[in-house]
Amino acid sequence: MKNNILEVNNLSISFTQYSRGLDTIRITPVKSLNISIKKGEILAIVGASGSGKSLLAHAVMGILPINASIEGEMYYNGVLMDQKRIEKLRGKEIAFIPQSVNYLDPLMKVKDQVQIGLPKDRAKAVQEQLFGKYGLKKSDGDLYPFQLSGGMLRRVLFATSVKDDIKLVIADEPTPGIHPEALNAILTQLRSFADRGMAVMLITHDIVSALKICDYVTIFKDGENIETAPARAFKGNGSELKTDYAKNLWNSLPQNEFIDMEVFK
Numbered sequence: 001m002k003n004n005i006l007e008v009n010n011l012s013i014s015f016t017q018y019s020r021g022l023d024t025i026r027i028t029p030v031k032s033l034n035i036s037i038k039k040g041e042i043l044a045i046v047g048a049s050g051s052g053k054s055l056l057a058h059a060v061m062g063i064l065p066i067n068a069s070i071e072g073e074m075y076y077n078g079v080l081m082d083q084k085r086i087e088k089l090r091g092k093e094i095a096f097i098p099q100s101v102n103y104l105d106p107l108m109k110v111k112d113q114v115q116i117g118l119p120k121d122r123a124k125a126v127q128e129q130l131f132g133k134y135g136l137k138k139s140d141g142d143l144y145p146f147q148l149s150g151g152m153l154r155r156v157l158f159a160t161s162v163k164d165d166i167k168l169v170i171a172d173e174p175t176p177g178i179h180p181e182a183l184n185a186i187l188t189q190l191r192s193f194a195d196r197g198m199a200v201m202l203i204t205h206d207i208v209s210a211l212k213i214c215d216y217v218t219i220f221k222d223g224e225n226i227e228t229a230p231a232r233a234f235k236g237n238g239s240e241l242k243t244d245y246a247k248n249l250w251n252s253l254p255q256n257e258f259i260d261m262e263v264f265k
C-alpha cells in the first residue's frame, strides 16, 4: 500500500543455537508476520511475554543480535529497507523507545545524552525546551540515569528519541510500572505524535490503556499475528473480533468480567 509508513511482509526471525557439542538447533520465534502502519496511525502490538514483540521492533530498527537471520521484507515509505538504509534512518526519521532503560549511558548526565544528535548550535536550547515539554526540571539534566525514577527515565527517553523529523515512532513497553498520571502523559504524548502525522507502533501488555489511544490492535501469539482489528472492535462481548483467541483475550480482561457481572445483577 502506497501510504503505509511501515509495512512488514512475511517477516520471520530465526536463531541458530548450539545445543550439545557442535549440534546446532534453529529456533524461529517470529513466523510470517505481516503488519502495516499509516501516517497518523497508532498500531498497538499486544501479546504474551515471549510472543516476539520486541524482536519485531528490533528487526525494524536493525538491531537484532548477530546470530539472528531474517526472512521477509520491510518497507519504509514504500521503499525496501536494508541494513544500510535502516542505519541512516535510525534516530533521524525512525525513533525507538526501547523496553529497557539500560540503553541510556549510566555514566553520562541525562542532558548531555539528550543533546546528542541535536544541531550543535541549538542543542542546549532544544534540550531545555524538550525537558520542559516532558515535565522535567532544568536541574534534572544534571542527574545521571540512576538518580532518576523509572517514570522520569521514560520521559527522558521520549525527549531523546522524538525530534522534529521523526516519521515513525516505535515504543516498546513504554508504560510498565509507572503511576497513572505518568501513564496518561505518555499515552497522550503518543497520540499527539500520531496526530502530528507520525506513524506509531506501541508494544504493550496493557491492552486497556492501548485502546484509549490506538487505531488498530495486532495480537501476537508465539511469533504469529493472530488478528489485527480496529480498536473499535474491542467492545461489548467482542462479537466484532474475528478469532476466538482475540474474543477470549478481550472477554477475559478483568474489567470486562466486571462489566458482565454488572449486567447479570
Ligand SMILES: Nc1ncnc2c1ncn2[C@@H]1O[C@H](COP(=O)(O)OP(=O)(O)OP(=O)(O)O)[C@@H](O)[C@H]1O
Residues within 6 Å of the ligand: 015, 029, 047, 048, 049, 050, 051, 052, 053, 054, 055, 056, 065, 099
Ligand atoms: N538472541 C536471542 N536468541 C535466541 N532466542 C531469542 C533471542 N532473543 C529473543 N529470543 C526468543 O524469542 C522469543 C520472543 O522474544 P521477544 O523479546 O520478542 O518477546 P516479547 O514478546 O517482547 O516479550 P516481553 O513481553 O517479555 O518483552 C522469546 O521466546 C525469546 O526467548
Ligand code: NI
Residues within 6 Å of the ligand: 053, 054, 055, 099, 172
Ligand atoms: Ni519485549
